Amino acid sequence: MQTDQYQRVLAIAALTALVGLAFAPEPTQLALAWERSTIFGGQFWRLWTAHWVHFSMAHALVNIAVFVAACTVAAATLGARFIGWAIFIVSPVISIGLLITSPTLVEYRGLSGLATAMTVAALYGLAYAHRSLRWVIAVLAITLLLKLVAEANGLTFSSHIHSLPEGASVEWRAHLIGALSAIIYALSRSLRIMIRPAHANLP
Amino acid sequence: MDERIMKCFFATIAVITIMALSGCASSFGRRDVKQSASIVSYLFPNASETPKMNTGVTYLRPPVRVGLAFVPTAARSSELPEAERIKLLERVRDSFMRAPYIGSIEIIPTAYLRPAGGFADMGQVARMFNVEVMAMVSYDQVQFNDSNALSFLYWTIIGAYVIQGDQYDVRTMLDVSVFDVTSRTLLMRAPGTSQVNGSATLAGYSARARQAQIEGYNKAVDALAPALQTELDRFRERIKTEANFRVEAKPGYRGGGSVDWLSFAVVALVVLGWWAARRRKTDDVISGIPAKAQTP
Numbered sequence: 342m343q344t345d346q347y348q349r350v351l352a353i354a355a356l357t358a359l360v361g362l363a364f365a366p367e368p369t370q371l372a373l374a375w376e377r378s379t380i381f382g383g384q385f386w387r388l389w390t391a392h393w394v395h396f397s398m399a400h401a402l403v404n405i406a407v408f409v410a411a412c413t414v415a416a417a418t419l420g421a422r423f424i425g426w427a428i429f430i431v432s433p434v435i436s437i438g439l440l441i442t443s444p445t446l447v448e449y450r451g452l453s454g455l456a457t458a459m460t461v462a463a464l465y466g467l468a469y470a471h472r473s474l475r476w477v478i479a480v481l482a483i484t485l486l487l488k489l490v491a492e493a494n495g496l497t498f499s500s501h502i503h504s505l506p507e508g509a510s511v512e513w514r515a516h517l518i519g520a521l522s523a524i525i526y527a528l529s530r531s532l533r534i535m536i537r538p539a540h541a542n543l544p
Numbered sequence: 545m546d547e548r549i550m551k552c553f554f555a556t557i558a559v560i561t562i563m564a565l566s567g568c569a570s571s572f573g574r575r576d577v578k579q580s581a582s583i584v585s586y587l588f589p590n591a592s593e594t595p596k597m598n599t600g601v602t603y604l605r606p607p608v609r610v611g612l613a614f615v616p617t618a619a620r621s622s623e624l625p626e627a628e629r630i631k632l633l634e635r636v637r638d639s640f641m642r643a644p645y646i647g648s649i650e651i652i653p654t655a656y657l658r659p660a661g662g663f664a665d666m667g668q669v670a671r672m673f674n675v676e677v678m679a680m681v682s683y684d685q686v687q688f689n690d691s692n693a694l695s696f697l698y699w700t701i702i703g704a705y706v707i708q709g710d711q712y713d714v715r716t717m718l719d720v721s722v723f724d725v726t727s728r729t730l731l732m733r734a735p736g737t738s739q740v741n742g743s744a745t746l747a748g749y750s751a752r753a754r755q756a757q758i759e760g761y762n763k764a765v766d767a768l769a770p771a772l773q774t775e776l777d778r779f780r781e782r783i784k785t786e787a788n789f790r791v792e793a794k795p796g797y798r799g800g801g802s803v804d805w806l807s808f809a810v811v812a813l814v815v816l817g818w819w820a821a822r823r824r825k826t827d828d829v830i831s832g833i834p835a836k837a838q839t840p
């Protein structure tokens with residue numbers, strides 16, 4: 342199987358798994374969700390799987406739609422391999438970041454932290470691949486940044502597309518850590534290209 | 545004649561000594577030792593009053609702040625020392641901490657609780673330590689003391705230091721009862737029991753018996769820990785289905801990654817921009833514009 346076909350198969354399998362988990366029963370979702378005490382108890386897979394489960398169908402489908410859209414643009418501009426590595430590395434970074442920055446958080450689920458990381462990566466990839474769009478992308482990036490800052494200060498620019506269950510609130514730290522991870526990647530890649538222009542085609 | 549008198553004298557001394565030592569040995573006969581602290585005596589000191597049934601809803605706000613304490617009793621010298629109690633409570637606390645809905649556990653020294661203080665005293669202590677739920681540890685320990693067949697050798701004096709003629713059997717029961725302070729409802733309980741047997745010499749009996757008592761408490765905590773974990777898991781399932789429990793999580797207890805309309809719009813515009821740029825590039829290629837002249 343050629344690389345492109347292989348990547349396509351992987352992407353379809355991942356999307357199927359994501360959508361399938363949206364329909365999974367609650368005990369399955371609970372077994373994969375981010376839970377502080379169980380992670381410290383040794384169930385480290387939750388550092389990755391927490392981003393793949395959600396509180397409701399609506400929560401899952403909206404997050405998946407945004408994630409897939411951002412991944413499509415990021416894959417087209419930065420390469421498909423980047424998506425795989427980004428998911429593998431950023432997932433535990435967000436999870437560990439929540440362990441450190443949210444001491445009162447007991448349970449977390451949702452893909453939007455990764456989706457934010459992919460959105461920032463897509464913005465960077467688009468700015469790099471299509472320089473004519475740089476000003477538009479800069480405006481979108483500033484908008485996203487202002488939204489993150491407002492969330493961190495308890496303000497909301499716009500309402501959420503769906504509501505979280507009673508007792509659950511939007512975990513803005515996951516969005517911020519995802520965005521920072523993508524920014525660090527973008528800066529390091531730009532630096533690498535400046536030093537070695539031959540690396541421009543590498544993810 | 546003198547020799548006979550001397551022999552009689554020494555024989556009399558020997559008989560008196562044996563009888564005296566036997567008397568000493570029998571005077572060391574130990575009574576059984578009992579230590580207990582009852583949660584019912586603490587919460588309902590006035591036994592003539594019928595406790596009222598709580599028919600209301602119990603509100604739980606995870607992550608819950610828990611206070612952990614031994615049930616107080618009237619001061620007695622034979623009771624478990626406070627330092628040992630704190631060590632036992634620390635071990636019980638470790639079992640509680642594994643539950644995800646428990647935020648913090650405060651160990652409350654027995655001195656802060658009044659014997660037979662009732663729910664009023666419990667509420668006062670809960671306010672003092674800023675806890676919402678109180679986990680009270682009650683205990684019942686009985687130490688049976690017996691002598692075995694070798695104890696007759698104590699009369700040799702050396703036997704009192706060498707022969708293990710005394711036996712102890714320490715039976716301990718610990719019970720953790722968890723109460724919601726506001727509604728005064730019993731949320732859950734878990735027991736732990738142990739039995740420690742052994743023997744000791746007459747001279748070293750007190751020290752060995754004390755060690756056995758502490759060992760009895762420690763073994764009871766070992767048995768308590770898994771029972772407590774099972775009850776905590778069961779409680780977590782119960783509160784989902786029982787109508788008299790209402791869970792209102794504190795802010796920041798559960799978090800979800802969620803998308804708002806602004807983020808949705810940003811991503812939609814990113815996709816639109818990418819699609820438009822791709823299409824323009826394709827059009828440029830079709831119309832034959834050289835690659836250098838194409839907008840990158």
